[in-house]
Amino acid sequence: MAAHSLDSADLAPAWLEIPADPNDLAPGLWPANxxxxxxxxxxxxxxxxxxxxxxxxxxxxxxxEADFRGRAARARAAFDTEAARIGTSAKVYYAAKSFLSADIARWVAEEGLYVDVCSGGELALALAAGIPAARLGLHGNNKSLAEIDRAVGVGIGAIVLDSLQEIERVADAAARHGVVQNVRLRVNSGVHADTHDFLATSHEDQKFGITRADAPDAVAKIRARAELNFLGLHCHIGSQIFGSAGFGESAARLLELHRDLLAGGDIPELNLGGGFGIAYTRADDPAEIETIAADIADQVATEAVRLGIAVPVLAFEPGRYISGxxxxxxxxxxxxxxxxxxxxxxxxxxxxxxxxxxxxxxxxxxxxxxxxxxxxxxxxxxxxxxxxxxxxxxxxxxxxxxxxxxxxxxxxxxxxxxxxxxxxxxxxxxxxxxxxxxxxxxxxxxxxxxxxxxxxxxxxxxxxxxxxxxxx
The missing domain is CATH 2.40.37.10 (Lyase, Ornithine Decarboxylase; Chain A, domain 1)
Structure with missing residues (x-):
């Protein structure tokens, strides 16, 4: 049999359609301008x-640049609006790991976002760009002692604790600097995002966070150190997620744990992470950020009523949605x-x-x-x-x-x-x-x-x- 012509679809994946015009610009894929x-x-x-x-x-x-700033502002507005609708407020962090430069850090800060960093290098760049340390959060599953000490010493706004060892490391650093450090605890909700296995980060067999079963003991250890102020739980279910169902289910599970932990003291916040997907091909159909924010807010409000608790301040960490x-x-x-x-x-x-x-x-x-x-x-x-x-x-x-x-x-x-x-x-x-x-x-x-x-x-x-x- 002779070879097919160059426009043969025999090797193409099922989702890829032959375009009427191979010069066209598919809506939603390209920068806005x-x-x-x-x-x-x-x-x-x-x-x-x-x-x-x-x-x-x-x-x-x-x-x-206009598109980048616009998407940062849009994400902040979406979560601010929906949080206010259910009687709370939102903190929106830009996930710097998606892309970070000095100007990018300044853009998101000017649009009213916090900045989430996950290494000493990202922290150094954000500080050098003039971002106030109080507007930064530090992530990472294996923060070095030097990274922790520097973050605490400059007055970072919050540190996400990823393991039991970090509780003592951060508390000891806070004691050396004579401060009380705000911390969150990363917990795996067990919700497996519908994405590539390497991008799903909340099932329990992976390197990030601790299990829900271990969380109460970890929080007790945090509360036992006067140098630490427990802001609340943190979860990140994965990346490149198109819908809101996984976020809603994860929020419901975390709110149950949040309710149980309230017996030991106030918990002002709940950080639901990021992972909001974007379109890379014309076959991709991610939900709009406003829809995701509204769906999450509805789920949080419903669960809070069911559990008989106040709705905490909600934090989110979009990165790819803004920069991608x-x-x-x-x-x-x-x-x-x-x-x-x-x-x-x-x-x-x-x-x-x-x-x-x-x-x-x-x-x-x-x-x-x-x-x-x-x-x-x-x-x-x-x-x-x-x-x-x-x-x-x-x-x-x-x-x-x-x-x-x-x-x-x-x-x-x-x-x-x-x-x-x-x-x-x-x-x-x-x-x-x-x-x-x-x-x-x-x-x-x-x-x-x-x-x-x-x-x-x-x-x-x-x-x-x-x-x-x-x-x-």
Missing amino acids: TTRESDGRLSLAGIPVDELAATYGSPLYVID PTTMSLYEVGTTKDVSVALPEGGTAIRRYLSVDGGMSDNARPALYEAQYSARMTNRVSDAAPALSRVAGKHCESGDIVVYNEYLPADVVPGDRIAVPATGAYCWSLASNYNFLGRPAVVAVLNGESRLLVRGETETELLARDAGLDKK
Whole structure:
């Protein structure tokens, strides 16, 4: 049997439809201010993105600042509104692990959010950016003694205790500094989020938190140390979650524990974490943040009435929801290759490989989680037929894939540029120097102007770290 044509769907996943126009921009995937110019070039906030790549280099992360700020404000407004509706208030933390730079920290602070950090490095950057320590929270399952001591010493707003050992470590640090430290206790609610196993973080067989059964003894230990002030329970059920059911069930379980613990003293807060999903492909359909906030508030209010307790202050930690959709990654195509793939039912089909100048060093998520992404050409539009394409990186790994499955014009050639949307979360923050590639620059665009947020790394900078080159 002869090989199929390039637009064959035999190798495509069931969710991927052949587009009528392989140049179109699917709603909900791209930064809010993305458009096509009359000449076919892709623009963000009024700037052709190819000009940005020419100025700042390729690969390149480009952030829509207005969209980022808007999503931060929207998340805060959603949780503030729904908390007020049920007679309480909300604290909204930006989960810095999704993406953090000095400007990003300032943006979210200016939009009224707190900042959640999970390492000494993230803490140092947030402080250097001018974020008040009282507006920060510290996470992590294995905080070093130095990290704990620094956090307590600068007056951090809250520390999430992840293990029994951390109770004494934080209390001892607070005693040394002569302060009372606010703490939360991370508890696994047992709700398994409908997501990749590596992203589900509240089932009990994993590294984070403690079980509900162990929580009462842990809280008693916290309350026994005068240097600690117990704010409440914390839970995070996972990441990239599209609906609200898991959050509601987790809240119900935690509120029962919260009710039981009230016998030992006041508990002002309940932190329900983050993990709110976004669209990476046109098949993804995440719930709107307002819907999720309303559903969680309804569940919390219902459970509080059933349990006969006051509704605590609610805390949330969106990260991906804010940063993810606001950013695109830009690449240049270096080579193209058509590969004949045998089909299980017989015959063959063609998969087109488009190799670009980046890869798993700037987006590790496809290699880690088989994460799916979308892509479009940026430098032109084409009337060629859609071809099933795989965007591959340049690293020496067969798993170095940026976009597993996408329909792009069949006439993509070396020198064309490709943009991948929704790369604001866990792309730059997971970036590496694999194969000695420098990490790309990060650029923000706003009202037709661009500015550098993070400089790209040069080979000179990479070589400077090798002590062996200091030898004569």
